[in-house]
Amino acid sequence: MTIQRPRGTRDFLPHDMTRRRYLEYQFRQVVSRWGYQEVVTPTFEHLELFTMKSGEGIVGELYNFTDKGNREMTLRPELTAPVMRMFVNEMQAFPRPLKLFYFENCFRYERPQKGRFREFWQFGVELIGSESPDADAEVIALAITMLKIAGIRCDLHVGYLGIIRHVLSSLNTEQQSKIMRLVDKKDDKGLDDYLEEIKAPINLRMQLLELISLTGKEALPKAYKLLGSIPELDTFQKILTLLDAYGINYTIDFGIARGLDYYTGMVFEVYAEGLGAQKQVCGGGSYKLIQLFGGGDVPSTGFGIGFDRIMEIYNIEPEPQNTVVIVTTDRTRLNAISIACKLREYVPVYLDIMNRNFKSQLSYANNIGARYALILGEREISEGLFTLKDMNSGRQESLTLNEIIVKLTGENK
RNA sequence: GCCGGGGUAGGGUAGUGGUUAUCCUGUGGCCCUGUGGAGGCUACGACCCGAGUUCGAGUCUCGGUCCCGGCCCCA
Known part of the structure; x- marks a missing residue:
């Protein structure tokens, strides 16, 4: 019997590669015109980099191994942590904002399905050193521009975690994280049960449940009505105003929560049709990871695009050459x-x-x-x-x- | 880790226990020593792996593996 390729990996034939390289070329053009510069980090890193970021629980999803010097290593499952590590190691004194992009393969030990592979490619950017609404809006606008140029029809959902955090501020961080996870999963029953379990104040419950149900054009005024004039809502409004100026359509979605503590404010996700269960093609937000890795208190914003998922629905054929x-x-x-x-x-x-x-x-x-x-x-x-x-x-x-x-x-x- | 559906030449397929596994397509060569796509001839090429049942397994059973879709997860 012949040797098969490993589970969840793919071979790319000449025709596939022509198309992939063309999309890559299109993406590179856009990000470089927006002033972003490429970085490359190692294919493998110390395991600790990712457990620090995401907890011990992710080890089960990693391609980790012990090297011959008895070091715990892993193939990278994503690129935000490596890029932040690189920033801390060698770029802390660079003029800000830093505008970086990457296009690399990543590895996750997961069950393959449509749009999900064990080796996959991410194209992403990180904007380091600004927490202004302008930075948030620029990053979103860049992502949407890239998807548009690739001819992808998609839905942008934008949220702002600071607002939910404000509502939950009377709870401890563990309770907040748990609630954020439930909100992100849209597990309404689980959320109800948990609020009951921790005996959350009735006012908090009411505000939370109403907030996460808000959507569409009226969501922002309703949120103001619900919560009053809090700074987090003002910031969110500024981001949305900037998005309008970029000419970008969006859906307000307070239900994008993300359970991990390092997300600070703006979060967004982009969905495309025709991809089955794995329809999210892009996700991002603003976060603080640099301190966690031993650097200063530097904010950043970024996103990752699932390159392979785009390829599934990408139907641009590059011009053939005059062979x-x-x-x-x-x-x-x-x-x-x-x-x-x-x-x-x-x-x-x-x-x-x-x-x-x-x-x-x-x-x-x-x-x-x-x-x-x-x-x-x-x-x-x-x-x-x-x-x-x-x-x-x-x-x-x-x-x-x-x-x-x-x-x-x-x-x- | 869990659930469902699958796996026969490079691609697409026929074959429900019985000779040498079917056909289409593809690829190489020739028909054809300066003009491609058609046609003819010819060569190449497969039962996912392993165990079991049986006189006999591509076919039935079990385990594994990989693929497809979904759950979980989604950093």
Whole structure:
């Protein structure tokens, strides 16, 4: 039996990679125009980096291992923690804000399903050093711009954790975290039961339940009515005003909660259709992780895009290149090499290495979908005029090498 | 970790206990020494792995594995 690829991993064939690289190219264009610069962190890190961030419980979902020096290591399951670690290690004195992006593979030991793999790619950004509404809005706007350029139709949901935290401020942090988790899961019954269990004040319950049910255009005024004029609502309103200025449509959703303590304020999620149960293609928010990793009290905001999930619904086909297959005879093979080398400065060129006859070479050109066949027989070599055959139309013309180069590169633009 | 559906050449498939596993497609070669896509011939190529039942297993049973969808989780 042949060796299979590991569970939850994928092979990417040439056609897949053409499409993936094109999406990657589109994303890179956008983030660099917004002033973000690429960073790369190691594929594996000390296990502790992730347990510090997310708790011991995540170890079960990690590809962790002990190395030969008895160090507890893990393949990275995400990139926010590594980038924050990198910031603490080497970038604390850089001018702020720092605008970083990454595109790397990550690994999680989970049960694969649609849009979920054990090795997957994340494209993300981290904006470090600002906690202004402007930073929050910029990050959201960047995410939406990227998805739009990829041709993805999606729903943006924006929330603000500070508001729920305000409501829960009389509870201890453990109780707050638990409630946030239940809210995030939209587990209404579990939430009711838990509020009952901890005997939460009736006023708090009423405010919480009403708050998380608020949605749509009226959500903000209603929230003001419910909670009064608190600074968290003012901040949220500023973010929304900025999003309006960016021309971005959003749904207010106080139900995006996220149970982890390092999220500070704005949170957002983006959903796309056609993806089954794993429909979230992007998630982000503002958080404070840097102190946890031994750095200063530096706020940051970021998001990660599930690159593979985008690929599932991405239907842009990159323009094919003007591939040329050179067709030679036994007597012109040596001449063909120098011509191939010249053309390879401009376009992809195939030169027969199978010792095929004339007809088979042409047939090969057809089979690989080449745009042109360049016929280099004795006649052409002696005349210095080569026969360029358009494989789509079947038409062919006699041209000099320079004319051919002009034709091939001109059509590329 | 749990639930359901699956696994026969590279791709798509037929085959409900019985010779040498079917067909389509693909790929290589030839028909065809300067003109591709069609056609003909030919070659290549598969029962996911293991155990069990049986005179005999692609077919039945069990375990494993991988795929698809879902639960959990989603940092």
